[in-house]
Amino acid sequence: MRTFTSNSLFEISLEEESEKVPRTAHIRFLRCKDLPQMDSNGKADPYIVCYGKVGKTRFDRFQSPVIPETLNPDWTDGYSDEDMTAQIKLQTGCSIVIEVWDEDIGFLSRTLERDDFVGKVVISDEDLKKNINQFDTDAIEDTNLNFVDSISMSNTRISDSNKGKRVISYTKSIHKRTNTGPARGTIEFELYIFSEAVQQGANDMFTKIVGKDKGSLSGGIPLKHLQEKLQKIGILLDEAQVEKEFAVIDDGDKTLQEKELREFLKRINVRDVIRDVFKEYMSEEKYMKPDDFLNFWEKFQFEEMLEEDRRSLFKRYGVHSHGKNEILCFDGFQKIMLSRSNAIEKPRAMKLPLSLDSPFSHYQINASHNTYLEGRQALTYASTSGYSSALELGCRCLELDVWDGSSEPVIKHGNMSASCTLRSVCKVILEYAFTPDKPRYPVILSLEIHCKKKGKDAMAKIFAKVFQKHLVTREEMYRNPNSMTPSHWMDRILLKAKDKDDSELAKLITIPAVKFVNWGYHKSQSTPNQCTSFDESRAATLCTNSYPEFTGFNSRQLSRIYPSATRVDSSNFNPVGYWAAGCSLVALNFQTRDDFMLLNHGNFTRHQGCGYILKPDYKLNGDDTTLKKVAQQNYELETQVLDGWNIKSPNLDFTRETCISVSIFSPFLPVQTKITQKSGSQTNPVFNETFKFEVMNIEDSFILFKAFNGENLHSYFSFPISQLRQGYRTVHLRCPKTNKHMLSNLFVKFSVREKKDVLQALQTLEQDNFQLRLRVTELEQRLAQLEARLGPQ
The missing domain is CATH 2.60.40.150 (C2 domain)
Known part of the structure; x- marks a missing residue:
């Protein structure tokens, strides 16, 4: 049974819940109309890109599906809300950028970053600040928006008061930069802004609705305004439920005063299933005493709680005095049960690791496959946005396929796809790799090099010029024998590739790619920074047929597992078996949000999303007995x-x-x-x-x-x-x-x-029964002997 100190149990929750509640903008795209002709057939293949922007930093990038051969794409027909809703976490100085692009992946395609651009709409930070609660149409029209292209906007507000929805729709004209500035079509979308709080109690909701000035309640809140105010703080209730609770609370004047509003919020916040739990373990007097709560936590939460932790919880979530004793009423109990203090994840798993001083090969590292792709593996294009998205999701190993370009190296997927420059990719990586709001652990770039010598020399120059002090060189890596650990290279970038020559590029390779030879060879020759790559099929065979050997191999050096070439749809494989065998770099297609990508996200949310997870000791010390026991x-x-x-x-x-x-x-x-x-x-x-x-x-x-x-x-x-x-x-x-x-x-x-505990109990019971029967037989035999000696009585 685990015993938590106050720090280990509550550190996360106290930090997280004391923060100011952030807001997220949800933008649901509906349709575009009258777009310009972009292709030779007089049509276009439009899609939408949306992202947040602070200064030069872009984040939370969203891309819609492409609708081919149309100038009037309508995404409300056949596409889900998930497919068409962007979510932008609002930050200080943040603007929202909406772009329309035309997809062109033919052999004669033009560069994606210039010619295929259709137009852009920017909602500035000032607009968001002024209209955070409700967008004002006139204010947006009159604002001097910071557009890159000359774009005019005409807004039509569409509201549905019958359903009580706070839905504001916009139809915005898009202009491309020309001498005459003709209209180039319109884009229509809906905008919502929500709170991201994990769980709000009734008092918290009251404060957010009313604010610091209770005078704003003068005259009360009528029903038609109440649901709007709830939606503003992120509480989504249907109209019937709001009307029902309003009718119960209202004293007849059709408005809620302060006392009524507090009671209303209290009622909608009650979770009946939590009340049932509370009733089961409370005292007869409808509250929990300290002993009741400690007993509940130990018996039904399977954790011991120190008295100081109990006091901390009672103080934070509402103590009521009862004579000289502390008691916990239902409201406080529900807050505890819904807080981060009672999250299903173990608190230790969510903290940053104490150190990353073990060798690189002792960690699972969040890794991406063909990071530059945003869709399928074939007949597609390379984009820098794949790198920014992957880094925002916590990825720490990115893949770059580098080819010779017309003037400098480019990133692309073979000869059948459009490209982007290596230089532009490196700039985006540097921009997103070490942001202040995330742990700054090393980033590994996995290089597939298809360049000739001139191209390799150009690669070396680009890496050195763009990354500068962040780039680790081979000489730095081998200068210090204790340098092959993540903690030694915070804020640094390491390159993984073959390094068989003495070129300028080879001098920058710090994670050499090596071929697999045999178990004996690698047991004596491997180093923690070497990496061997296997496709998913070969790796699955090693996991199945040579599990102990493969796990030992993965403790001594890195292995990278990548999807089979048959996955042209960019689907993912199940990563769990490869993590079990200790594979460090299990590379998935980040652009595909399937169940296996969700597993990857969940796995690497541990340790505040730093992207590094230390493997358990028994997978690192050659303990084959424990390894087999755990697996069975x-x-x-x-x-x-x-x-x-x-x-x-x-x-x-x-x-x-x-x-x-x-x-x-x-x-x-x-x-x-x-x-x-x-x-x-x-x-x-x-x-x-x-x-x-x-x-x-x-x-x-x-x-x-x-x-x-x-x-x-x-x-x-x-x-x-x-x-x-x-x-x-x-x-x-x-x-x-x-x-x-x-x-x-x-x-x-x-x-x-x-x-196994049940089976062992049955086996023990059978053995005890057998021994008992032996003893009974023995006593019966001795009794028969005694009777024979005594003879008939």
Whole structure:
């Protein structure tokens, strides 16, 4: 049973929950009209790109699907909200940029960054500040927007007061820079702004609605304004639910005064399933005493709690005095259960590692395959945005396929694709690799070099000029025998490639690529910075047939696993088996948001997303006995999905039913998936469904929760099962696009038990029974002997 000190249990929650609640802009793109002719057939192949921008830094890039051969693309026909909604986390000085592009991937295609550009709309930081609560059409029209091209805007506000939605739609004209400045079409989209708080209590919601000045409540809040105010703070309730609760609270004047508003917020914030838990363990007097709470935490949360931690929780989440004793009422109990202090992830897994002083080969490292691609593997184009997106998602190993260009080296996927320059890619990597808001751990660039000598020399010059002090040289790497650790190269970039010559480029290669020879050779010759690459099929064979040898190999040097060439659709393989074998660089297609990419995101959200995870000791010290034992252990996992909170799409479509899927991923075993019944269209669905799974090798297995609105994936959570906490826990859901927390969660009950314990108990019982029968037989024999001696009585 784990014992937590106050720091280990609450450090994360106190830091996170004290921060100012950030906001996210959701932009749902609908259609474009009357775009210019971009292709020889008189049509265009348009798509939309949207991103946030602070200074020169771009982030949260979104790209829509392409609709071919049209000047009037309509994305409302056949595309989901997920496909067409950008999510931009608003920052100080942030503007939102919306661009329209024409895709051209033919053999005579022009450079993507200039000729295929159609137009741009920019919503400035000042616009967002002035209109954070409700955009003012006139203010936007009159503002001198910071457009790169000459773009005029005409806005039409479309509101639906009958449904109470805060939906503001815009139709904006796009102009390209010409002498006469003719209109070049329009783009139509909807904009919403939401809070990203994990869970708000009634008092928190009151403060956010009213602000510091309670005088703003004079006259009360009428029903028609109440839902707008709820949506502003990120609470999505359907009109019927708001009307029902309003009618219960209202004293007849059709408005809510301060006391009524507080009661209203308290009612909508209640989670009935949590109240049921509270009732089960509270005292007879409808509250929890300290002993009640400590008993609950130990027996049903499977953790001991120190008295100082208990006091800290009671003080933070609402203590009521009862004579001389402290008590916890339901409101405080619910806040505790929904806080980060009660998150399903173990707190230790979410902290930064104490150090990264072990060799590179002792870590799993977040890695990308063909990072420059944004779609399929064939007949596609290279883009710098793939690198910015991957780095924003925590990737620390990027791939560059470098070819000779007309004037300097370029990045592309063979001869059948359009390219971008190596120089532009390097600039983007440097811009996004070491941002102040993220841990600044080393970035590895995996190079596939197709250049001749002149091109290689040009590569070396570009790397040195762009990366400058951030670039690690071979001489630096080998100067210090203790330098082959991540902590030694913070804020630095390392190049991985073959280094067989003495060229200027070879002098910059610090992670040499080597071919696999045999286990004996690598056992004596490997170094922690060497890397051998295997495609997924070859690596799967090694995992299956030579698991101990392959795991030992991966502890001594790096291995990179990449998708098979048959995955032309950029689908991903299941990474779990390769992580289990200790492979350090399991490279996935970051542009594909499938279940396996969600597993990767969940795995590397550990340690604040630094991109490095230390492997367990038994995979590093050659302990084959423990390795086999762990792989063969059998567990029973039970997950009870109790309810959900705020599981609705940003467009406030309350007609879609909600369901939750729970999946278990174990190394090289079929995926197990179970799905709740659909809950109807309520925002806060109650499920109360229990799922049981048998899990082999639980140390290397993962769980994946997915929340669906109708057919659309709304949010998800994935994590290693070994790093989850048992008991009643809150699962804080993430956005599948950005991997950021949403104002959505699940309340679950989670337990794990080793089935081996039951088998051992049965075996022990059988042995005891056998010994008892032997003893009875022995006593019967002695009794017969005694009777024979005594003779008949």
